[in-house]
Amino acid sequence: MPLTVFMLNNQSVDTIINARWVIPVTPRNTVLENHSLVISGHKIIDILPCENAAAKYTANETFELNTHAVLPGLINAHGHSAMSLFRGLADDLPLMEWLNDHIWPAEAKWVNEDFVADGTLLAIAEMIRSGTTCYSDMYFFPNISAKVATEHKIRTQICFPVLDFPTAWAQNADDYIHKGIELFNQYRNSDYVTVAFGPHAPYTVSDAPLKQIATLAEQLNAQIQIHLHETAFEVQESIEKTGMRPLQRLANLGLLSPSLQCVHMTQLNDDDIALLAESKAHVIHCPESNLKLASGFSPVDKLLKSGINVALGTDGAASNNDLDLLGEMKTAALIGKAVSSDASAVNAHQALEMATINGAKSMGLEDKIGSLEVGKLADIIAVDLGSIDCQPVYDPLSHIVYATNSHQVTHSWIGGEIHMNNRQLSMIDTLHLTERVRKWAEKIKAADAAN
The missing domain is CATH 3.20.20.140 (Metal-dependent hydrolases)
Structure with missing residues (x-):
């Protein structure tokens, strides 16, 4: 079968996240190596090895997270x-x-x-x-x-x-x-x-x-x-x-x-x-x-x-x-x-x-969020474990708890929509927010000092 015909039969999806590790939380103590999360609409529709994902799906956007652990938000x-x-x-x-x-x-x-x-x-x-x-x-x-x-x-x-x-x-x-x-x-x-x-x-x-x-x-x-x-x-x-x-x-x-x-x-x-x-x-x-x-x-x-x-x-x-x-x-x-x-x-x-x-x-939401499972909402984060201060990585799950900090969170999706891409927030104007916060702090500090 010609390659072009095969590609036409691929299922079109919104997003594929190819990760070094996927930590789904459910089942317990599971770490999937070189796996992909496939997102269509607001939900996860598949979790499978990266090479299989490339053969099965065509995505509007693909993220290559080769040094990252991907886990539920x-x-x-x-x-x-x-x-x-x-x-x-x-x-x-x-x-x-x-x-x-x-x-x-x-x-x-x-x-x-x-x-x-x-x-x-x-x-x-x-x-x-x-x-x-x-x-x-x-x-x-x-x-x-x-x-x-x-x-x-x-x-x-x-x-x-x-x-x-x-x-x-x-x-x-x-x-x-x-x-x-x-x-x-x-x-x-x-x-x-x-x-x-x-x-x-x-x-x-x-x-x-x-x-x-x-x-x-x-x-x-x-x-x-x-x-x-x-x-x-x-x-x-x-x-x-x-x-x-x-x-x-x-x-x-x-x-x-x-x-x-x-x-x-x-x-x-x-x-x-x-x-x-x-x-x-x-x-x-x-x-x-x-x-x-x-x-x-x-x-x-x-x-x-x-x-x-x-x-x-x-x-x-x-x-x-x-x-x-x-x-x-x-x-x-x-x-x-x-x-x-x-x-x-x-x-x-x-x-x-x-x-x-x-x-x-x-919160009564365990059927929707809290783990990476097919059919659940695509609330997902990626944590970069590739930096020198995080080496070596024997157990990425243990690393997430004991050896990482918030600055290693690089990506965030909520319902399949990206909220942070390489540490850049996509839905919040941080420049104007910072200015408003500064004005609040000045007022609150002045009043507290007066007391």
Whole structure:
């Protein structure tokens, strides 16, 4: 058969990514050498050896990533995106002093729609450049956060805040919930935005709204995210005021379910872990923020061995101070070993799962994202392992967790659309964004100095 006739029979596709290694995450501990990802529309339609891809498909665009590992886009399961504008504002302080004396007063003064728009876009730019393609956000003016994410085509779970007291966005718990339900309905069919309930914490939300959230979330099949068991003080105060640990209180109110995402969870006993395992609630581990605020250590190895889904988050840049999920993976693995006194605990693949498929599971999106599988959305990143400081490469999966940094992320695709090509962002005007951020910083710094 003439070559020209054979080529005409090739299937036309949008993109082929030829990679030195493909790390699909599912199946576990799998590394495919010299394989191609084939993308048509928004989805992965094939994963096969490079030579077979060349024979089977003709692509509009082909990427030759001969020194790269290609893996699912990372999923940052907890953060406060707009707080990137407060990065470094009040460092080296205990949690409650940090919140009460610095962060909450700064929020009261500065947080408005423009602040959230610019802060969210700043966070998105940083996350894409460090390998994140989907993130969870809990902050004020979630309608603005959702709009910015949609405009820039990045996947997000927007957790609209619920508190008992007024803020710039709402007046009371009923007002927060009412506005949140409107947002949920607005984005019900969105390709990029999933709306979830975001009661801030047990100490800022009373029983009645928590019960209401449990009922509404079940009716709407929506997720719930809450800061929980973050500090020893929080747990002790709950026992003194209610006679119960916070997790038990949530269980009594009907919140403990597979829809619940429990953020931080540094203060856990065996009864807490048993409750989590029985309910199939998720834990969102934020190791670097917990370290910086001296909040404690989440017993990740125990949680994983109890069958609890543990995902990974950065928290906000005000308490981290970055949104680099690659760095968070390494920290999570190292702390997991130290806390359990077991060098084999929280191994490289478990850490990678926490930053990918486990995050997808916590958001109820595991059938769409979190691993590289035929039929899933093409949310993909490439990490260059070819530099001299990364040699030799015995195990690329282990290298991703222990031997890389965010600057080695070179490419990013979300739903098959390229968002970063050789470190250049394609959907964000970084020049004008940097100028707007500089103006915010000048105002915030001047006001803080005046105090």
